[in-house]
Structures are given as structure tokens and as C-alpha cells.
Amino acid sequence: MKIVSRRPMxxxxxxxxxxxxxxxxxxxxxxxxxxxxxxxxxxQQDGEELAVIVHSIEDILVQHNGQVADEQQSLSLAVAGHxxxxxxxxxxxxxxxxxxxxxxxxxxxxxxPVSTQFNQSDIQHWQLGDNMYRGVVTLIKTPNVEYRxxxxxxxSFHTHFLTELRHSLWYxxxxxxxxxxxxxxxxxxxxxxxLRGLSDKMRHIQTNKLDVRLDKHAVPxxxxxxxxxxxxxxxxxxxGFQRLSHFSADIAHELRTPLTNIITQTQxxxxxxxxxxxxxxxxxxxxxxxxxxxxxxxxxxxxxKSQNGLIKPQKQSLYLKDEINALFEFFEALAEESQIRLQxxxxxxxxxxxxxxxxxxxxxxxxxxxxxxxxxxxxxxxLSEQSPDMISISVHNxxxxxPQEHLTHLFDRFYRVDPSRQRHSDGAGLGLxxxxxxxxxQGGMINVASANGQTExxxxxxxxx
Numbered sequence: 001m002k003i004v005s006r007r008p009m010x011x012x013x014x015x016x017x018x019x020x021x022x023x024x025x026x027x028x029x030x031x032x033x034x035x036x037x038x039x040x041x042x043x044q045q046d047g048e049e050l051a052v053i054v055h056s057i058e059d060i061l062v063q064h065n066g067q068v069a070d071e072q073q074s075l076s077l078a079v080a081g082h083x084x085x086x087x088x089x090x091x092x093x094x095x096x097x098x099x100x101x102x103x104x105x106x107x108x109x110x111x112x113p114v115s116t117q118f119n120q121s122d123i124q125h126w127q128l129g130d131n132m133y134r135g136v137v138t139l140i141k142t143p144n145v146e147y148r149x150x151x152x153x154x155x156s157f158h159t160h161f162l163t164e165l166r167h168s169l170w171y172x173x174x175x176x177x178x179x180x181x182x183x184x185x186x187x188x189x190x191x192x193x194x195l196r197g198l199s200d201k202m203r204h205i206q207t208n209k210l211d212v213r214l215d216k217h218a219v220p221x222x223x224x225x226x227x228x229x230x231x232x233x234x235x236x237x238x239x240g241f242q243r244l245s246h247f248s249a250d251i252a253h254e255l256r257t258p259l260t261n262i263i264t265q266t267q268x269x270x271x272x273x274x275x276x277x278x279x280x281x282x283x284x285x286x287x288x289x290x291x292x293x294x295x296x297x298x299x300x301x302x303x304x305k306s307q308n309g310l311i312k313p314q315k316q317s318l319y320l321k322d323e324i325n326a327l328f329e330f331f332e333a334l335a336e337e338s339q340i341r342l343q344x345x346x347x348x349x350x351x352x353x354x355x356x357x358x359x360x361x362x363x364x365x366x367x368x369x370x371x372x373x374x375x376x377x378x379x380x381x382x383l384s385e386q387s388p389d390m391i392s393i394s395v396h397n398x399x400x401x402x403p404q405e406h407l408t409h410l411f412d413r414f415y416r417v418d419p420s421r422q423r424h425s426d427g428a429g430l431g432l433x434x435x436x437x438x439x440x441x442q443g444g445m446i447n448v449a450s451a452n453g454q455t456e457x458x459x460x461x462x463x464x465x
Contacts, residue, residue: 084154250414306437346383
């Protein structure tokens with residue numbers, strides 16, 4: 001099944017959508033609260049007016065106490081000055097004997113609650129024709145008669161007002177949303193201007209112009225971290241390109257030297273007829289240069305694998321005393337020839353490491369230490385616990401102090417403290433770089449320190465118990 005990757009939504013659309021949703025929700029909420037508040041106000045207003053009507057009618061009925069003719073005349077004047085007010089008065093369940101209009105609320109109020117006192121909660125909504133009314137049914141008792149009074153108020157004005165208000169609010173909401181979306185889009189567009197400026201500057205950065213840096217003071221505060229990170233990335237890229245450039249020059253020089261030797265010796269030998277011994281010497285000399293080339297290529301391949309994470313150490317528990325003694329036996333002849341003594345001290349422990357790789361790294365360190373130790377001196381390997389689960393392997397040798405400015409570059413490929421030294425005798429300059437790559441591939445660390453005629457390479461590895 002083919003997986004289709006979707007492009008993420010643009011920042012402008014995300015911001016505009018977020019603003020649109022937020023503004024819409026807020027405006028709808030405000031609209032709902034406003035309509036509810038006005039409706040509640042109208043209910044309170046109508047309730048108060050109904051209470052006035054009921055009390056006026058009650059006063060008239062109590063005052064006349066069953067004198068219908070007088071009651072009808074007085075009731076006709078009970079709510080003078082009130083518009084849209086309707087009421088009907090009947091005795092018990094009989095038909096109304098007085099009504100101030102032709103509207104009949106008897107059927108509409110049939111299911112309404114009846115109480116002897118006006119109560120706001122008893123107000124009902126009735127519909128007659130196309131109009132809505134808000135009304136209440138009250139039972140008024142006089143010493144001789146019991147009256148049933150139906151009072152109602154026309155809600156048409158309020159309903160029309162609320163309908164118009166709802167429409168107006170919808171238009172206001174729509175207009176506000178459109179205006180807000182336009183403002184949000186403009187804000188995002190203007191807000192992204194600094195990013196467009198950075199993009200233009202980044203577009204002109206080339207591999208031969210890695211010294212360009214972005215000005216963090218020329219961008220908004222929110223982009224300062226991004227500019228700082230980008231400049232830091234350019235620093236690393238520039239450093240990496242410089243190392244790559246130096247590496248290319250170094251490797252060309254290292255490969256050219258043995259090849260030049262082979263070509264020169266062969267040309268000289270072929271310039272005239274030689275004896276068999278001379279041809280044999282030529283072949284031995286060429287073989288040495290070819291072996292040197294082969295070792296250099298193998299070391300470079302190992303470094304390339306380590307940089308790409310292709311070295312997979314086969315870790316096992318190794319007893320360091322046995323590993324160091326095995327290396328001492330390997331270097332015994334060279335040490336005797338150089339009149340140097342090898343010494344192992346410290347805590348004997350087990351470490352978790354790949355035996356072949358660990359011996360390779362320690363071989364490079366011991367070879368380097370022996371090469372830079374004067375005759376009669378001692379190269380010492382010290383083992384010490386750095387923490388409950390880490391152990392240090394230090395290769396210590398007396399010799400010339402390495403200047404501080406060279407220490408951080410000792411593990412670089414083809415790096416030499418003294419470039420004037422004979423390359424043939426000092427090797428290709430890859431030994432320490434390989435040692436560092438091997439140790440780091442096994443989860444360890446390697447450091448170097450040099451002072452007062454003493455140099456020490458320290459390896460940190462995980463212990464096994």
C-alpha cells in the first residue's frame with residue numbers, strides 16, 4: 001500500500017483558522033449572552049406590568065364585590081394608558097363577563113396554573129393567530145364572589161425587536177469575523193517578513209561563502225534563537241568543510257609520497273642493467289611502500305566506518321591485566337631495542353569491550369608512547385577506578401611536553417605536532433584518530449594531557465562485574 005505524505009498546512013492558514021474559530025466562538029457566546037439578557041429583561045418588565053394589571057383589577061373587584069354593572073365600568077378604566085394589555089374577568093368557570101378586547105384567551109389559558117396571588121413563575125406563553133402573548137391566570141376572592149382573571153400582554157413588539165436584534169447580531173458577527181480574518185492575514189503576512197528576509201540571505205550562502213553570518217539584532221526577539229542556531233550550524237559546517245579540505249590535501253600528500261618513492265626507485269633501477277640482488281632490493285623497497293599504502297587505506301576505511309556508525313563492537317568481558325600483558329609481549333622487542341621499560345600498575349579489573357578493537361586502540365597508544373620516550377625511561381600503563389562502573393586506562397610516558405594548542409588537535413587525522421618530522425618514521429598520522437574512533441564506538445572516552453615533560457592518554461570504559 002502506497003503511503004502518501006501530506007504537506008503540512010501553511011502557517012498563515014493555521015493562524016487565520018485559529019483566529020477565525022476563536023473569534024467566532026467568542027462572538028457567538030456574546031450574542032447568546034446578549035439575547036438571553038434582553039429576553040430576561042423583557043420577561044421581568046412584562047411580569048411587573050402584569051402584576052400591576054392584576055392588582056388594579058383585584059382592587060376594583062374587591063371594591064365592588066359582585067356589582068357587575070359597576071365592575072364593568074370600572075374595569076374598562078383599570079388599565080387606562082397601558083398599550084397591548086388584555087384581560088378577561090369571569091365568575092368561577094363561566095364565560096368572561098368582561099373583556100377589554102375581542103381576543104379570547106379562555107382556550108389558550110385552559111391549562112395554565114391558577115393561583116390566588118400573582119406569581120412570576122406562573123406566567124405562560126400563549127399564541128393567538130400570528131401573535132404571541134405572555135399571560136397569567138389569577139383567582140380573586142371577595143366576600144361574596146370568586147373571580148377568575150386572565151391577564152395578557154402582547155409580545156409582538158418584543159419578539160420583533162429580538163428578531164431584528166438577532167439578524168443584526170448575525171451581520172455584526174459575520175462582518176467582525178471577516179474583518180478579523182483580514183487583520184489576522186495581514187498580521188501574519190507582515191509578521192513573516194523577517195523570515196522572508198532571512199530566507200533571501202540564506203539563499204545566497206554557498207559552500208565557498210560559509211563565512212556569512214546572520215545578524216541576530218536585525219530580527220525580532222522571537223527569531224533571535226533561530227538565527228543563533230543557524231549561525232552555530234554555519235560555524236560547524238565551515239569547520240567541517242575546512243577539515244574536509246585539509247583532509248583531502250593531507251591524504252593526497254600522504255599517498256603521493258610512497259607512490260613517488262616507488263616511481264623514482266623504479267625509474268632509477270630501469271635506467272641501466274642491474275644485478276639480481278639490486279632488483280631484489282628494489283622489489284623489497286617497493287613492497288614496503290605498498291604495505292604502507294595498504295595500511296593507510298585500511299586505516300582510512302576504518303575511520304570512515306566509524307564516522308558512519310558502521311563499526312559494530314562485539315563486546316565481551318575482558319581482564320585488563322591479560323590484555324595489557326599480551327600487548328607488552330608484542331612490544332617487548334621494540335621496547336628492548338629502544339631501551340625502554342614497560343610497566344603495568346593499578347587496579348586489575350574487567351571491562352566490557354571488543355577485544356580486537358581495544359587491542360588496536362591500545363597498540364596505537366603504546367606505539368605512540370614508545371616512539372616519544374627517551375632511552376632508559378619507562379612507559380607506564382595505569383588502571384584506576386573513576387566511578388563504581390567506569391575504569392580508566394592511562395598510558396603514561398615521559399618525553400617532550402606537548403604544547404597546549406596542539407592537544408585539542410592530536411586526535412585529528414594526519415595531525416602532527418611537528419610537521420617537519422619525517423613522515424616515514426612517524427607513520428601516517430592516523431593512529432590517535434583511530435584510537436579515538438574505536439573507544440567512542442564502544443561507548444568510552446579518550447583524553448590527553450601533557451605537562452612538565454609527562455604525557456598521558458586516558459581511556460574511560462565501562463566495567464563488568
